[in-house]
Amino acid sequence: MEVKVLNTDLAQIKDEAVAITFFEGEKVLKGKGKQLDSLLSGGISNLIKSGDFTGKAGQVAVFYPQNGYGTKRVFLIGLGKKEKFDLDKIRAAGGRAVQKAKELKLKRFAFIYPDNLPAKFQNQDVAQALTEGVILANYEMAKYKTVDKDKIISIEDVTLIEKDSKKSSAINKGREIGEITSWSACLTRDWVNFPPNELTPTKLGEESKKLALKYNVKCQVLSPEEIKKLGMGALLGVAKGSQEPCRFIILEYNGGRKTESPVVLVGKGITFDSGGISIKPAENMDQMKGDMAGAATVISAGLGAARLKLPVNLVVLVPTTENLPSGTAYKPGDILTSMSGKTIEVLNTDAEGRVVLADALAYASRYKPQAVIDLATLTGACVVALGNVAAGMLGTDDKLKNRLKDASKKTAEKLWELPLFEEYEEQIKSNIADVKNTGGRPAGAITAAYFLKMFADGYPWVHLDIAGMDLEEKGKAYVPKGGSGYGVRLLIQMLRDWRR
Ligand code: BES
Numbered sequence: 001m002e003v004k005v006l007n008t009d010l011a012q013i014k015d016e017a018v019a020i021t022f023f024e025g026e027k028v029l030k031g032k033g034k035q036l037d038s039l040l041s042g043g044i045s046n047l048i049k050s051g052d053f054t055g056k057a058g059q060v061a062v063f064y065p066q067n068g069y070g071t072k073r074v075f076l077i078g079l080g081k082k083e084k085f086d087l088d089k090i091r092a093a094g095g096r097a098v099q100k101a102k103e104l105k106l107k108r109f110a111f112i113y114p115d116n117l118p119a120k121f122q123n124q125d126v127a128q129a130l131t132e133g134v135i136l137a138n139y140e141m142a143k144y145k146t147v148d149k150d151k152i153i154s155i156e157d158v159t160l161i162e163k164d165s166k167k168s169s170a171i172n173k174g175r176e177i178g179e180i181t182s183w184s185a186c187l188t189r190d191w192v193n194f195p196p197n198e199l200t201p202t203k204l205g206e207e208s209k210k211l212a213l214k215y216n217v218k219c220q221v222l223s224p225e226e227i228k229k230l231g232m233g234a235l236l237g238v239a240k241g242s243q244e245p246c247r248f249i250i251l252e253y254n255g256g257r258k259t260e261s262p263v264v265l266v267g268k269g270i271t272f273d274s275g276g277i278s279i280k281p282a283e284n285m286d287q288m289k290g291d292m293a294g295a296a297t298v299i300s301a302g303l304g305a306a307r308l309k310l311p312v313n314l315v316v317l318v319p320t321t322e323n324l325p326s327g328t329a330y331k332p333g334d335i336l337t338s339m340s341g342k343t344i345e346v347l348n349t350d351a352e353g354r355v356v357l358a359d360a361l362a363y364a365s366r367y368k369p370q371a372v373i374d375l376a377t378l379t380g381a382c383v384v385a386l387g388n389v390a391a392g393m394l395g396t397d398d399k400l401k402n403r404l405k406d407a408s409k410k411t412a413e414k415l416w417e418l419p420l421f422e423e424y425e426e427q428i429k430s431n432i433a434d435v436k437n438t439g440g441r442p443a444g445a446i447t448a449a450y451f452l453k454m455f456a457d458g459y460p461w462v463h464l465d466i467a468g469m470d471l472e473e474k475g476k477a478y479v480p481k482g483g484s485g486y487g488v489r490l491l492i493q494m495l496r497d498w499r500r
């Protein structure tokens with residue numbers, strides 16, 4: 001999809017449809033709403049008077065002008081109450097407009113750039129949110145449909161209409177940023193949606209390399225031999241059950257000062273998690289193709305940061321493997337020696353994420369990072385605690401947590417903090433090794449994070465457990481069913497604000 005900005009008056013719009021937003025309970029139309037209403041001979045105020053359109057958030061009404069206005073269809077989109085307005089309402093409005101246009105099999109439409117938002121919302125941010133809303137809602141993974149391929153409709157053009165040319169540069173800047181943030185999120189969605197027979201660790205490495213080359217990011221993909229030389233016994237332990245070779249992916253983008261230490265993003269890259277010898281039940285096991293969502297998120301965000309030329313130094317680290325049962329698989333009772341030298345007693349092979357992350361977190365300390373953030377679909381316990389609404393956040397640095405909280409408010413990707421009290425350490429003490437890989441049922445998301453903490457040594461660190469967030473089950477205004485892309489915009493926003 002292409003998003004354009006057009007400097008023109010409402011009266012001049014010629015398109016398949018035109019969308020305009022209204023607040024809930026807006027009785028007296030002003031500005032563009034009023035102008036469009038008179039161009040439509042009072043059609044909008046009639047519709048509002050009828051009570052059929054109230055402006056509730058998410059509401060869409062379609063109106064067919066009869067008076068020769070240049071555009072056949074008008075979409076009225078509800079923003080909800082003005083007092084409750086935030087940028088996510090605009091994102092959602094863009095998304096609803098796209099959903100309606102798709103339903104009507106349109107190829108393009110115009111969106112009247114809103115002129116009645118509370119003053120504190122800046123044009124650049126509004127345009128960014130609107131661009132994100134339309135692109136994210138338009139996403140569709142079509143690659144594997146062969147029969148009904150032609151039934152898949154996607155919108156080719158959305159034109160933002162703003163007559164005031166003084167606003168153009170801010171709107172265009174926002175559009176550019178929004179295009180990149182949503183491109184990044186859609187890349188993550190694709191990777192999460194790809195079937196695990198296609199998106200193997202090898203393929204994830206190859207794709208990362210291709211994209212890194214394209215966007216001037218350094219990329220190394222380590223083979224099992226190189227991983228062995230580094231002493232990553234934890235990653236290799238998990239990989240033993242699979243025929244597919246594991247990989248360790250490293251991206252480096254240097255947009256900051258030469259002397260500045262990097263921010264490191266680490267992502268769990270289990271391309272399929274069967275549970276291994278501690279095998280999972282068959283029901284919903286297919287969803288474990290999404291167990292590389294953390295990896296997809298950090299790679300996509302890293303590429304997005306590079307495309308935005310952000311002034312930060314960034315490293316992305318991804319340990320990636322399948323977790324399968326076989327005659328060569330790691331077993332409950334095995335003890336693995338991680339890169340840090342710490343030994344891990346494996347009590348449950350299904351707690352593999354923390355095991356592979358242990359090596360990545362140890363590797364991270366090579367960079368003397370100013371911060372390390374890991375993202376992982378780590379525990380079912382986190383889904384029990386927070387559902388599919390928020391990611392769990394745990395870590396050792398309040399300043400870093402606050403950066404994430406601030407970014408989370410801006411991108412509407414929710415997270416919620418859970419504690420790392422010392423008392424939890426008891427649950428993961430091993431009788432014969434340094435640490436064991438499960439802490440039993442109580443506080444499962446916390447003990448998993450506590451395990452990571454043992455390896456996140458010597459730098460500020462925060463972990464996001466995104467287990468409930470990688471897949472959207474029902475579909476939302478700008479998140480279709482399937483891979484959600486959760487966390488990509490969040491990380492990019494945090495990095496954009498890094499030197500604030
Ligand atoms: N990848 C899973 C966690 C998960 C569960 C992600 C649901 C997304 C949705 C992880 O590897 C896992 O299996 N964790 C176990 C840990 C347990 C064995 C200590 C879990 O949560 O059951």
Ligand code: MN
Nearest residue numbers: 273350351352
């Ligand atoms: Mn598992």
Ligand code: ZN
Nearest residue numbers: 270273291353
């Ligand atoms: Zn897993």
